[in-house]
Amino acid sequence: MTDQTQLPPFPSITAPLRLGEAVPGFTARSTQGQFSLADLRGRWVMLFSHPADFTPVCTSEFVAIARAADRFAALDCALVALSVDSLFSHLAWIRMIHDRFDVRIEFPIIEDPVDGHCPRLWDARTRCARRLRGSGELFRRS
Structure with a gap:
C-alpha cells in the first residue's frame, strides 16, 4: 500500500470537473484494498462523501x-464512499457499525486525505461544502 502522503500518478486536469463531465480514472486505498475506478467501467456509480x-x-x-x-x-x-479520515479509522468504524447495528458495509470507503484525489477532481470550494454536509454523485463510468 502507498503511504497517504505519496499518491500514485494522476491524470492531468486543467480545470475542476463539473457535473456532467467525464470522470478520469483514479486509484486509491480503500476498506476493500486498492480501489480503481476503471474496474467499474460501464456501470452506474454513486460516489458519496461524508x-x-x-x-x-x-x-x-x-x-x-x-x-x-x-x-x-x-x-x-x-x-x-470517500472521506478524509484514515483507512484505519474507516475499518474501525465499519466494525463498530456491524457490532452495534448488525449491518455490514460491503461497499468500499476510499481514504482521501486532504491533499488526495478529490481536490484534484472537483472544485475545492465544492468539496469544502460537501465536507460540511456530505454529498452524492451519480455517474456512469464509460
Whole structure:
C-alpha cells in the first residue's frame, strides 16, 4: 500500500470537473484494498462523501445506504464512499457499525486525505461544502 502522503500518478486536469463531465480514472486505498475506478467501467456509480467517521448522522446514513445496497445492485449501480479520515479509522468504524447495528458495509470507503484525489477532481470550494454536509454523485463510468 502507498503511504497517504505519496499518491500514485494522476491524470492531468486543467480545470475542476463539473457535473456532467467525464470522470478520469483514479486509484486509491480503500476498506476493500486498492480501489480503481476503471474496474467499474460501464456501470452506474454513486460516489458519496461524508465529513467524518463515527458521527451519528454519517453512521445513520451509512446504515441506511448499506440496507438499501441490494436495490442499488439491482440497478447495476456501484456504491463507493470517500472521506478524509484514515483507512484505519474507516475499518474501525465499519466494525463498530456491524457490532452495534448488525449491518455490514460491503461497499468500499476510499481514504482521501486532504491533499488526495478529490481536490484534484472537483472544485475545492465544492468539496469544502460537501465536507460540511456530505454529498452524492451519480455517474456512469464509460
